[in-house]
Amino acid sequence: MNPDKRTGLNDALSAVRDGHTVALGGMTLYRRPVAAALALAAAGRRDLEIVTLTGGIETDLLIGAGCVRRLRSCYTGLEVVGFAPHFTRGVQNGTLELIEETEYTLSYGVQAAAMRVPFLPMRGDIARTDLPKARPDLKAFACPLTGATLFAVPALHVDVAILHASAADRFGNCSLQGQLALDRHLPAIADITIVTAETIVEPDELRAMDGGVQLPGIFVTHLVEVPGGSLPTSCFPQHPLDLAAVLDYADAAGTAGTSDSDAWQQWLETATGALA
């Protein structure tokens, strides 16, 4: 095999098929693979299941572009800017299926998949909330050691993981900066891992960076250099969050389904057009 993982964005994303389960790296408005999400939207992918710790603009735009059938997250929104418009509307009108997650259930699911065990046990106290009612797949069982009630959180395997790295070398070793979210663990639970990198550098330069190599290239299948590929979300230390652009997004996405829905189509066309 060719150890050099570099390719183009469209070639890398051609690995994503309709119906795939796709995990997106980063968190809410920080180091999100926005350019990759826009490329999936432009390619017209359908029926995706998106997995993300917290969903932000990258998840919401995929919902708005009609790519998403089901979403797993424990929060989807635009933080200080407010609701994620397409997510909110999609759940309310029943066109988007949401799997209600928590920080723990997602963490347990990822860890179980990485360990190749069918589930990990979660303490039974979660039944003091309505979460188990919304998640019949979390099965209660008696602990074989103590007899206490536990919940089995199923392993969460995904077809494709897509991450935006602060830097990478040509072998797919990655430097991740700022919010790490679940990124270091997603490649181990995915069949295919696509990394967009802010910059591609020599291996010795990468190893000298803060935190060193945080994601080894052994699990990375495709690497694409996409400067600014997280914008308008942050990529520490190169780019701060562009809050004005997120406000523009929220205004445009908020018009979808109204008499002024041209604003959303125009936003999407402009954003995907900028990739070309």
Next chain:
Amino acid sequence: MSDTTDSAAMSDLLLSDEQRAQTDQMVVAMARLVEDGDFLAEGIGTFLSTSAYMLAKHMHAPNCTSLCPNGNTLMEGTRALTLGHDEFDTVPRASVWLDYLQINLLYMPAIFLGGKPRWTEFMRPAQIDPMGATNNVCIGAHERPTLRLPGSAGIPDASTAAKRFYYYAPRHTRQVFVPSLDFCSGAGHPGQGNGVDMTIVVITNLCVMASGPSGRLQVTHLHPGVTRGDVERNTGFELKWHADVAVSPPPTAEELKLLDTLVDPRGLRFLEMLSGKARKTRLRALAGGALPAASNPPSNPKHTKHTQESAT
């Protein structure tokens, strides 16, 4: 940012003087619940609680460690609030830098269930019931809600593990304080005799409530100028009252000065009092402000973040 920019922005908060005073009353009430040495878990965009933590660190609790979610860093010391740019302040100054599996699988269970260090976090729910249970998931039926909310994040996990739980409600209304929740994402007090030791405290713009002997919330403090009638009119269930309701001590001049100069000179905490169009207008004004300086490539040489030395 120049001083003139700041004062111009402060004059356009879109709030009444009463709302501004309520904001700072909530911040100091929260800050005074912080104990020195606490493990302070921040939210993102929860400006009231972050203001309270930083104020407490400046005042009586300098030895607290902050868990900053924007970067998942442990950080000593204080910093000024930012509008979505905390990574640029926290990552370079962090003692430890973690990811979410480490936080959720290796750190929080020990802190919630082991009780050391003492964990303090203030969360903002959309609905609260008489037992202090909360909802951040949806209004209406879960399968087909009339309003879908962003989601519960870690509240189901934390509220079923911690013995002491703090909430804040910047707008004390009947929409927030409801007789029964549309979805329970934050566990309430289980009631007397259930073998679960738990205290829930809620700070609002009108008062402070805490779990009483039966587990139901009871009012312990009224903020200055607020009457029992004000609280009862704005609560959707019958409230319990502590036998000896106190008046919340107002902010001191020193606390207000710290908030306006070192903790939150841009007045971001007042955003939490705004909703809808007013909030967007205010955000637009703030988004025009200065961004942190970008650098390229990622910080180099290795581990500069551990030295606390500024490269600039």
